[in-house]
Amino acid sequence: MRVFDTERQEWAGSRRERLFHPDQYLDVRRQKVIRRKTAIVLAVAGLTFGVWALAWKDEPEPYRSFTAAGSDTAKDSSDGSGSGDGSGDTSEGSASPAQPSESLPAGYESQEDPEGFRVALPTGWERDSRSSQYGIDVVDYRSPEGTRRLQVFQVMETSPYESLQVAQVEARKLDGYEAVSLTEVPGGTGQDAEHEYRADEVAGEQGGGTRHVIDHRFEAADGERYALVAYGSDADGPEDERELVDTALLWFCPPGTQCETPGG
Structure with a gap:
C-alpha cells in the first residue's frame, strides 16, 4: 500500500520496497548528512590524487656511476679554471696529456x-x-x-x-x-x-x-x-x-x- 509522506512530499512505497531501496526513504536530514560526508570523501580523494600525480611527474635523474659523476665534476672545474679561452674543449683525436717532465x-x-x-x-x-x-x-x-x-x-x-x-x-x-x-x-x-x-x-x-x-x-x-x-x-x-x-x-x-x- 502506498501512502503520502508529508515530510518528503512524495508517495511512499510499501515496506518491501523500502527494504530494497533504503536510501530513497531516508529523511531529509539524514540525506543531507550523507551527501556532506560523500562530498568530503570525494574532496580528500581528489586532493590525494593530485599530490600523487605531481610526485609521479617529478622523476629522479638517470643513474650515473661515481666515476662518470667525478669525470663531469673534474671537467666543470677545468672549464672554470681560466685556462685562456675558457672553452675547455679537447678534440677526440688529440693525444693524451703529457706526463710530468720530471x-x-x-x-x-x-x-x-x-x-x-x-x-x-x-x-x-x-x-x-x-x-x-x-x-x-x-x-x-x-x-x-x-x-x-x-x-x-x-x-x-x-x-x-x-x-x-x-x-x-x-x-x-x-x-x-x-x-x-x-x-x-x-x-x-x-x-x-x-x-x-x-x-x-x-x-x-x-x-x-x-x-x-x-x-x-x-x-x-x-x-x-x-x-x-x-x-x-x-x-x-x-x-x-x-x-x-x-x-x-x-x-x-x-x-x-x-x-x-x-x-x-
Whole structure:
C-alpha cells in the first residue's frame, strides 16, 4: 500500500520496497548528512590524487656511476679554471696529456703503442712492426739517424731467464760475439733476466763498428713475459743503451692493463 509522506512530499512505497531501496526513504536530514560526508570523501580523494600525480611527474635523474659523476665534476672545474679561452674543449683525436717532465729523462716521452702497450722512448723515433709467431707484433723504434733501436716483443718461454738462454744460442752465431753478462736481475716480479753482449754483426742494424746490445726480459703486470732490447754503437759506451732499457722498463705497461704513472 502506498501512502503520502508529508515530510518528503512524495508517495511512499510499501515496506518491501523500502527494504530494497533504503536510501530513497531516508529523511531529509539524514540525506543531507550523507551527501556532506560523500562530498568530503570525494574532496580528500581528489586532493590525494593530485599530490600523487605531481610526485609521479617529478622523476629522479638517470643513474650515473661515481666515476662518470667525478669525470663531469673534474671537467666543470677545468672549464672554470681560466685556462685562456675558457672553452675547455679537447678534440677526440688529440693525444693524451703529457706526463710530468720530471718523471722522464730529458728528451723522452711516453707513448701508447698500437699494439696496446705503453712505453717511454726518446722523442722523434720512428716506429715499425712485423708479425710474430707468438703474442703481440715485434715492434721496433729507431732513432732518426738509424744508429739506435729499441725492440719490444712478447716471449713464449715460461721464464725470462729460460728465454734468454734460448736467445743466446742464436746470439753466439753472430760475428764477433762477446758476452758481457747473462744473469737474473732483481725486478718487480723477481723473475727479470738480462743478456748483455757485443757483436760486430747484428741483424737489422745499420752502420759499421761493434754493436752493444742489452736484452732485458721480464714478467709484466699481466703475467705475460716480454722483451725490451736496446741496440747501439759500442764506441760511445754502454750508458745510452742502459738508459734506454731502464726507462722503457720503468714505463712499460702491458696491453689491456691499467698501470700507475711512474713518479706521478
